[in-house]
Amino acid sequence: MIPxxxxxxxxxxxxxFMTNHYPKQGNxxxxxxxxxxxWVSEHTTINTETGTAELLVDFxxxxGQSYYKLYTATAIVSQNGLDVTRKHEQNIANAIHSxxxxxxTKSWSKxxxxxxxxxxxxxxxxYDTIVAASAxxxxxxxxxxxxxxxxxxxRNNAPSITSGYEIRHRSTFSNIMVGGGEWIPVIVTAEGKAKLLPxxxxxxxxxxxxxKFAGVYYQLMFDGSSFSFSGPPINDASGLIVTSAVMGGLVGAAIAGGVAAATSxxxxxxxxxxxxxxxYNGKPVGVNTANAxxxxYRQAKGEQKTPVIVRLNGEEKLFHPNEFIELDLSTNSAGTTISLPDDEENGFSFMPAPNKTYYFTCILNEKAPTEKTVLKEVDKAKGEFDVKGIVFSQKKAAKQ
Amino acid sequence: MKSTFTALLLLFTFSIVFSQSRTLSFKNQSLESLDRQFYIAEVIDSRPNKQAVGEVQAGL
Known part of the structure; x- marks a missing residue:
């Protein structure tokens, strides 16, 4: 490595650079x-390189002779690929822009x-990090x-939500190797229903x-000057998290899949x-969600044909029979939540693993006594097969 | 012969010295446009270590 x-x-x-791109205009x-x-850095593995720019600025x-600190902003920008050395200027520029x-976006008067x-x-x-942190x-x-x-x-010890919430314990939580996810905060509505807070x-x-790190809550430890936490296993060479966990339900349903290996x-x-x-070891880490x-989907074979609604990261999506949606999770390293709109307690929260496709199906069974929609994760083989069937049906319908 | 050797030595030395750091430049770098109420009137470098802005691969 060279400087x-x-x-x-x-x-x-x-x-x-600033004067060229953002010159003074008007008032x-x-x-x-x-x-x-x-600080720019590089992590290299056999398959890929990651170039990162870290920026911490004050405005x-x-x-007169007085200075006023208005705002502090930070940005970390990374790019994967070959020869990331040539991309540091772009990473720095993107970090500055961020x-x-x-x-x-901040109010000038505030x-x-x-x-x-x-x-x-x-x-x-x-700049003295220790002095700044202790302040x-x-x-x-x-x-x-x-x-x-x-x-x-x-930082300001001023949580904005201090009432109308509960911290739920996942009673059957068993993924101890990951070290977190035992507790989860929920907002309790006037009707007494729990809502996730992505x-x-x-x-x-x-x-x-x-x-919350990569969609899972970990307990912070404070040694008097800095905070740390025991989190998911990491690949030392790449500095990227290597495992993922899908956690079913707010209060302790079984873990659905993709859990950290027992040896991790x-x-x-x-x-x-x-x-x-x-x-991690003084270097920034990222959650590798590439190609996640x-x-x-909703196949609805032998089911009620009424459309169903699913909440995806807080947004409601409508599914008719023979419909599916595909989302790129690579852009959402903060974690993903999926649930039925009136049943967030039984939803799923997870951090996506790289190169993995997660399949969820919504079922509205005619014969079910409750006639309630069920949302469940299915394995890759079934998911692929069902989605191919939906695509085939859609093409067939388009020809008619 | 002697002058060729000296020239090669100088070239070799220069390439070693040159490869001891990688110089970054914003010359050909673009920036996304931005709606703003402010302009940057001054930049202060308060980094405790001003020697470098990072560590990168030396390359071939």
Whole structure:
């Protein structure tokens, strides 16, 4: 490995880049971009290379001799493929764009109202991760019980959901090798029904804090200065998580498939409070969801022909007989949830494994006494066979 | 003969020195457009280590 450098000092490179692409227009406000961390790295395996750019920036505002910190943003951008060395500039540019885009969506007046006053020395001095991390309320105060929707809520020890929720225990949870997933937060409706909360970042329950990583909640440990958790096994060479788990039901139905091998050992991850990243042995990790797909179908052979509704990551989809949908899960490394709209308690939550296609079928059996729709995962052989049958039926119907 | 040897030595030395780092450049890099209320008036580099921006493969 050799160092990657810019020909000019970073300030000059970036200033030029920003001025060229995002020049001052009209009455735009002047903002200072403070680069606290910029690091590109590569992980190489036999089959592929991954190039990653990590960026941690602050947005400052200057008024006279005073500086105000308005916002902190982080981004990690990765690309797989051959010769990722040539893609670092693009990864950095994408990371910069991501941070600027996040900042641009914030209310200017709210940013000013919540800004932190800095001296010139503080604004321009070297960035100290330990000092920055210890300044967050979560590092010094007892965690407030509730559900965090963002990492900022966690940093500020201010969960936005503190009532109207429950933390459910998966009573028959047996996937201990993965080290997490024992508890899950749900929103309880006025009718007493539990609803999954796919947007949750984590929660604090009975003085323990849990963080959602790749769709599963893991208990965070705090050693006085940093947070860590015991999570799913990892491939040392690639830095990518190698297992997946599909967990049926909110309260402990059987694990449906794709579980970590019994010989796999949980890995110890660090949660970087400042950068908002998860690292393993000091390097950022990713969830390998490449080519992961989800196919949900309704064959309806010998069943009621009424359409059924399925909730996919919080969105409702309608299925008529002989219909299926195929979703690319590679873009959703935060995990996937699938359930019936009025029965989220018996839904499924899982993190997708690479190169795996998950098949779910919806059944509305005529002979079932309850006449309720059933959603279940089926194996690849049956799923492929059924979907081929649906495609054949669709083609046949189109010809008529 | 001596001058050829010197030239080859210099070339070899130069290639070794040159391959000790990879220089990144934004010259040909594009950026997606952005709706914004602000512009970047100044960039501050507060990284504790300003020597490099990463580690990459040396290549062939």
């Amino acid at each position: 990657a450098i810019f020909a000019q000092p970073l300030e000059e490179e970036l200033q030029q 735009q406000e002047p903002v200072i971009l403070r680069i606290n961390k910029l 400052l505002y200057r008024s 941070c600027l885009k996040e900042f641009s 940013l000013h109202a919540g800004s932190i006053l800095l001296t010139e020395e503080e604004a321009k001095g070297p 967050y309320p979560i590092s010094t105060k007892t965690p407030v019980p509730g559900i965090y929707l963002t990492m900022n809520e966690f 947007t949750a970042w984590g929660f604090t329950h009975q003085n323990k804090t849990y963080y 050992k949980p890995a110890m991850y660090q949660l970087d409070l400042v950068a908002g990243t998860v690292t 797909k989800l196919i949900v």
